[in-house]
Amino acid sequence: MKTRGVSIAACLTVTALAVASCSGGAGGEAEEGPVTLEFQSLSDQPAAIEATESIVSAWNEANPDVQVEIVPAGWDGIYDKLITQFNGGAAPDIIHYEAASIVPFAQDGYLADLSEHMSDERRADIPEGVLDSVTVDGQVVAYPTELQSYVVFANRTLLEEAGIEIPTGETMSWDELREIARATTQGDVYGLGWGLASPTAAFMTMAPQFGGTYFEGTGADASLTVGEGEMALPELVDAMAHEDGSILPVTLTQSGSETLASFYAGQVAMTVQGSFQAANIANDAPEGFDWTVLPPLEGPEGAGQAANPQTLSVNIDSEHVEEAAQFIEFFTDTENLAALNEADALIPATTSAQEHMASELGEENGWSTILDSGQHFTSAPYLFVDTYAQWKDTVATPAYQRFLAQEIDAAQLAEQLQSGWDEITM
Amino acid sequence: MRALVRPAQYLGLAAYILFLGFPLLWLISASVKSSGELNSLTVSLLPEQWHWDNYSQALARQGLVRSSVNSAVVALASTALVILVALPASYVLARLKGVVRAAGVGWILVSQVFPVILIILPLFLILRTMGLTDSLAGLTLVHTTYTMPFALWMLQGYVSGIPVDLEEAGAMDGANRLAVLRRIVFPLLAPGVVATAMFSFVSSWNEFFFALVLLQSPENYTLPITLSTFIGGEGKVALGPLAAGSVLAAVPSIVFFSIMQKRLTGGLLAGAVKG
Numbered sequence: 001m002k003t004r005g006v007s008i009a010a011c012l013t014v015t016a017l018a019v020a021s022c023s024g025g026a027g028g029e030a031e032e033g034p035v036t037l038e039f040q041s042l043s044d045q046p047a048a049i050e051a052t053e054s055i056v057s058a059w060n061e062a063n064p065d066v067q068v069e070i071v072p073a074g075w076d077g078i079y080d081k082l083i084t085q086f087n088g089g090a091a092p093d094i095i096h097y098e099a100a101s102i103v104p105f106a107q108d109g110y111l112a113d114l115s116e117h118m119s120d121e122r123r124a125d126i127p128e129g130v131l132d133s134v135t136v137d138g139q140v141v142a143y144p145t146e147l148q149s150y151v152v153f154a155n156r157t158l159l160e161e162a163g164i165e166i167p168t169g170e171t172m173s174w175d176e177l178r179e180i181a182r183a184t185t186q187g188d189v190y191g192l193g194w195g196l197a198s199p200t201a202a203f204m205t206m207a208p209q210f211g212g213t214y215f216e217g218t219g220a221d222a223s224l225t226v227g228e229g230e231m232a233l234p235e236l237v238d239a240m241a242h243e244d245g246s247i248l249p250v251t252l253t254q255s256g257s258e259t260l261a262s263f264y265a266g267q268v269a270m271t272v273q274g275s276f277q278a279a280n281i282a283n284d285a286p287e288g289f290d291w292t293v294l295p296p297l298e299g300p301e302g303a304g305q306a307a308n309p310q311t312l313s314v315n316i317d318s319e320h321v322e323e324a325a326q327f328i329e330f331f332t333d334t335e336n337l338a339a340l341n342e343a344d345a346l347i348p349a350t351t352s353a354q355e356h357m358a359s360e361l362g363e364e365n366g367w368s369t370i371l372d373s374g375q376h377f378t379s380a381p382y383l384f385v386d387t388y389a390q391w392k393d394t395v396a397t398p399a400y401q402r403f404l405a406q407e408i409d410a411a412q413l414a415e416q417l418q419s420g421w422d423e424i425t426m
Numbered sequence: 427m428r429a430l431v432r433p434a435q436y437l438g439l440a441a442y443i444l445f446l447g448f449p450l451l452w453l454i455s456a457s458v459k460s461s462g463e464l465n466s467l468t469v470s471l472l473p474e475q476w477h478w479d480n481y482s483q484a485l486a487r488q489g490l491v492r493s494s495v496n497s498a499v500v501a502l503a504s505t506a507l508v509i510l511v512a513l514p515a516s517y518v519l520a521r522l523k524g525v526v527r528a529a530g531v532g533w534i535l536v537s538q539v540f541p542v543i544l545i546i547l548p549l550f551l552i553l554r555t556m557g558l559t560d561s562l563a564g565l566t567l568v569h570t571t572y573t574m575p576f577a578l579w580m581l582q583g584y585v586s587g588i589p590v591d592l593e594e595a596g597a598m599d600g601a602n603r604l605a606v607l608r609r610i611v612f613p614l615l616a617p618g619v620v621a622t623a624m625f626s627f628v629s630s631w632n633e634f635f636f637a638l639v640l641l642q643s644p645e646n647y648t649l650p651i652t653l654s655t656f657i658g659g660e661g662k663v664a665l666g667p668l669a670a671g672s673v674l675a676a677v678p679s680i681v682f683f684s685i686m687q688k689r690l691t692g693g694l695l696a697g698a699v700k701g
Contacts, residue, residue, distance in 0.1 A: 044658030046483070074655040077638045080543070084639045088550045090559065257465070257663070265467040276662070284462040 034064060035320050037327060038092035040071045042078065042310075047343035055336045059327055066323045068094070086110045086315075093318040094328065099133045099144065100308045103383050106141035107219060112314040113139040117325030122332060125350040132379030133307045137218075142311035143328045144349035146341050148274040149305050149373040150206060152177060152294040153281060153366070158184055158269035170372070171298035174209075174236060177270075181246035184269035191246035193268030194237065195256035199400040200392045202272070203233050205306045208378050209299030218384040224391075224421040226414045232299070234403060235410055242406060252404045264289060275370045279345030282365045293366025296373040305373070306380030309349050347374040387424050395420030450676070456669035457481065464665050480666035481674070484656075489644060490671050493652035498678055500562050500648060501630040504569035508577045508626040509619060511570075516581035517611070521590070534575045542635055550639060560642040568640065569630040577622045584618025585611070620686050631679055649675045 043052045049072070056068050071092055073081065079101055085091040086105065095102070095111075105111055118140055123131070126144060134142040152172070159166055162184040167176060181191025196202060207214060212229030215222050241247040248268050251259045256273050257280070263271045264285050281291060296303045312331060314324040330336070337353035338360065347370065348354050354374045361367040382388045399416040402408045408416065451471065456464060460477040484490050519530045549568065550559060558564030588611060596606040612619075634650040641647055653675060656668035 042658075044655060044662065044664075071642060072644055072655065074651065074657065076654040076657050077635065080546070080635070081639050084546055084550050087547050088554055088559075090550075090554060090642070261465050261467045264462075264465065267467070280461075280465075280662075284465045286462065286466070 035066045035323055037066065037068045037094055037318075037320060037324050038071050039068050039094040039327075040073050040092040040096060042073055042075055042096045043340075043344070044075065045344055048340060051340045051343040055331055055340070059330050063327075066320070066327065068327055089317060091315045091317070093315055093320060093324045095313050095315060096145075097311060097313070098308055099142065099311050100380075100383050100388075102134075102142055102311055102313055103136055104386070106136040106139070106313070107386075110316055111141045112316045112318070112321045112325075113141065114143065114314060114325050114328075115140045117322065117329070118143065119329060122329060122350070125334075125352050127307075127349075127351060127375065127377055129304070129378035129380075130307045130309055130349050133309055133383055134311055134313075136384065142313035143332050144307075144309035144311050145332060145337060146310040146344055146346035147307060147349055147374065147377060148276050148346055149296070149370070149377070150202060150272055151275045151278075151366075151370055151373055152270050152272055152297065153263065153277065154180075154270045154292050154294050155263065155266060155268075156290040156292050158189060158266060162186065162269070166292060167294055169295050171303045172295040173298050177294075177297060178236070178240055178244065178246070181240060181270065182244050185244070185246040189266065190248035190268045191244075191270060192240065193248045193251040193259045193262045193271040195254045195259035195271075195273070196237070196252045196400075196404060197255050197258075198397060199234075199404065200396045203230075203400065204380070204382055205308070206233055206297070206299070208304035208306055209233075209297065209301055211299075211301040213381050215381040215385050215388070220386045220425075222381075222385040222388075224418060226417045229301070230417075231410060231414055234400060234413065238404065238406075238410070241404065260284070270294070275347060275373065276345040278365045278367065278370060291366075293369040295369060296376055303373070303376040304378035305376055306382070307377035308380055308383065310346075347371060351375075391421055391424055395424065453669050453676075454673055456665060457673045458670075459666060461666055477666065480670035483664075483667040484671040484674060489647070490649075490652055490674060492645065493647050493649045494675065494678060496562055496646060497631055497649040497675075500566050500569060501627050503562075503566045504573065504630045505623050505626040507566070507570040508573050509623055512574060512577040512581050512622065513615075513619065516578050517585050517607070519578065519582040520585035530578075534579050537575045546635070546639055549636075553640065559640050560646055562646060565637055565640055565646075565648070568636050569626075569633060572633075572636070573626045573629045577626055580622045580625065581615070581618055584615055584621075588614050624683065624686055627682060628679070 039056065041049075041052055043049045052070065056070055060067050078097065082091065082095065082097070082105065086108075091110070102111065115138075122143070123140075130144050130147065131140070134140055134144050154166070156166060159180065162180075164180050164183055167180075177192075184191040194202075204214060207230055210229045210232035212227075212232065213225070214230055215224055217223055237247070237252075241249060241252060248262055251262060251268065251271075256271075256277065259268075259271055260273070260277065260281065262268045263281075278293065285291060312328045314321050314328070318324055332350065334350065334352040334356050337348045337350055338356040341348040341353065342357055342361070348357060354371050358368055358371045361371075385391075396417060399408070399413055399420065402416075403410070403413040455471050455473065457480050458476050458478065459473040459480075460475065463474055463477075515530075519527055553559045553564045553568070556564070558567065592610055592614075593606050596610045597603075601609065632650060633648075634654070637648045637651050638654070641651060653668065653671050656664045656671060658664070
C-alpha cells in the first residue's frame with residue numbers, strides 16, 4: 001500500500017512539473033493593439049522562404065495596424081493537420097495549399113468567399129482556367145499563386161548528333177515528340193525518359209490536349225468517362241515505350257526527379273518533367289551539359305494543361321477575413337508574385353507576373369518557353385470531385401502502373417478505371 | 427581448422443555490423459555530397475568532393491538545434507513518466523490474479539486497436555480545452571499516454587519472469603514489502619526498465635503525427651517536424667540538407683543508447699547472479 005501511494009504521488013508530481021515547465025505557445029492571448037494574422041506558409045526552398053518573408057515584412061511595415069505572422073509548415077501531412085485545425089477551431093487565418101486539396105475544405109464550408117474581396121484588376125489578370133480551379137459553387141475561395149506545367153527538357157547535344165533540328169515553334173505536337181524520340185534512340189541512348197511512378201497526375205493534367213476530361217459534374221454528383229480522349233495519352237506512352245522502344249523502361253517506374261540522373265548521364269535525350277525542374281537542372285547538371293526546353297506540347301485539341309495552382313485562402317472563422325484578403329491581394333501583386341515564383345522556379349498565376357518574370361529572366365534556363373506554357377492552363381474538372389483522391393490512389397494509379405508494365409491492355413485499363421470508380425461511388 | 431573458427435566468427439560479426447550500419451554510412455555519405463552528385467548515376471560511398479555546406483544549411487535554415495532540444499525534453503520527460511507509472515502498475519498486473527488483472531490486460535490490448543487518425547480529433551479538442559495544444563507539455567502527455575500500454579505490457583512480462591519464491595524468501599528473512607521490492611524485485615527488473623525506457627524514448631523521439639497536428643509554433647517543433655520541412659511540394663526534396671539534418675538528429679539518440687546499453691547489460695548480469 002505504501003509503495004502504491006508513493007508511486008502515485010511521484011507520478012502526479014512529475015506530471016505537474018512537466019506541465020508547468022514545458023508549457024509554451026498556444027493561444028489565449030488577449031487581443032490588444034494591432035490585428036495579428038497567422039499565415040501558415042508551406043514555402044520550402046530557402047529562396048522562396050526569403051521571398052515570402054520579404055513580402056510579409058513589406059506588408060507589416062506599410063500596415064502597422066495589421067501585422068502578419070508567418071507560421072512555417074511542411075507539405076508532409078499538412079492535409080491531416082489542416083483537417084484537425086479546422087475541426088478543432090484552431091486553423092490559421094491565411095492558408096497556403098494547393099487547389100486540389102483546398103476544394104474539399106471549401107465544399108465543407110471552412111474557407112471564406114473571397115469573391116467580393118478580389119479586385120477587378122486581379123480577377124482580370126488571372127487566366128480563366130486558373131481562376132476556375134479556385135472557384136467553388138460560384139465563389140472564389142482562394143487566390144492562385146504558383147503553378148507548374150509539364151515540359152520537355154532536351155539534351156541539345158544528343159539531338160544534334162541524331163540530326164534533329166531543335167524545335168522552336170510556339171508549340172510542339174506529340175507526333176513530333178514521338179518522331180524525335182525515335183530518331184534519338186540509338187545504341188545505349190533512349191529518346192525519352194519519363195518518370196511515371198505516379199502517372200495519374202501527368203495523365204490528368206495533359207488529357208485536355210486530347211479532349212479528355214475524365215469527369216463531368218462536381219461533388220458527389222460527378223461522373224467518370226473513360227473514352228478516346230482519356231485513353232489517348234496512356235496509349236501513346238505505351239506505344240512509345242513498347243512499340244517504338246524509345247522510352248527508357250526503368251524511368252516508367254521512377255519519379256521525375258529520379259529520372260533526371262539518366263538525363264544528366266546521357267542515357268535519355270529528352271525527359272518530360274514538371275517545369276520547376278529547370279532550376280534543379282541548372283544547378284545539378286554536369287559541367288558542359290547542353291540542355292534546352294522544347295516548346296509546350298500540343299495535342300489534337302490544343303496545348304491545354306489542367307491547372308492545379310498553389311493557393312492562398314482565408315479561414316472562414318477568422319475574425320479578420322477582410323484584412324486577410326487585403327494582405328493576399330498585396331501578396332499577389334505583380335512584382336511580389338514574380339519574385340516568389342522566380343525563387344520557387346514556378347509559373348506565376350497572373351499574366352502580368354508571367355510577363356514581368358519573362359522580361360526579367362529572358363531566355364535563361366528555358367524560362368521564356370516555360371512561361372509561355374503558362375498561357376495554356378485550363379480548368380481541371382477532377383479538382384471538384386469528392387472521391388477523386390480515393391479513386392486516384394486506390395484505382396487509377398495501380399491500374400496505370402499495371403498498364404505501363406504491360407500486365408493489362410488498353411481495354412482492361414479502361415474497364416478497371418471505370419469499374420473502380422463505380423465501386424467507390426456506389 | 428579450430429584456429430579458423432574465431433577469425434571466421436569475427437568476420438561474420440564484422441559483416442553483420444556492416445550490414446546493420448550500412449544505411450547509416452549511406453546517410454552520412456549523402457550528407458556530404460553535392461546536389462549534383464546525389465542526382466548522378468555514379469554511385470559511391472565516398473563523395474567526389476566533400477560538401478559540408480549541407481550541414482550549415484541544415485543548422486542555419488531549419489532551426490534544427492532548437493528542435494533537437496524540444497525532442498530531447500519531450501522524449502526524456504515522457505520516458506520518465508512512462509517508467510514512473512508503468513513500473514508499479516506492471517507489478518500489480520503481473521502479481522495480482524482475477525478480475526483486476528484481466529481488466530488491465532484487456533484494457534492494454536483494446537487501447538492498441540484504435541488507429542491514430544481516429545483519436546486525433548477528440549484528443550486535439552481535449553488538449554485545446556486544457557490549453558495544452560501547441561505546447562511541449564501537451565505533447566509529452568500524449569506521448570506518455572500513447573506509449574504507456576505497450577510499456578506496461580513489456581514490463582509486466584519482465585515482472586512475471588521473476589519467481590514469486592524470491593519475494594517470499596525475502597519476506598521470510600524479515601524484509602517488509604517495500605524492502606522486497608527495493609532489494610529484490612527492482613534490481614532484477616533493471617534490464618526490463620532499461621529496455622522499456624529505450625522503447626519509450628525512441629517512440630517519442632521519432633513520433634511525427636501527434637507533433638505535426640498538435641504543434642503550431644516553429645519554436646515548439648520537434649525534430650521529425652523540422653526534418654519534414656526539407657521535403658517540399660511538387661516532389662522537391664533537399665536531399666543533402668535532409669541527410670545532414672538526419673545525421674545530426676541521430677546523435678542524441680545514439681548517445682542515449684550508448685549510455686543505456688551499459689545499464690541494460692549490467693542489469694541482465696545482475697539478474698543472472700540473483701536468480
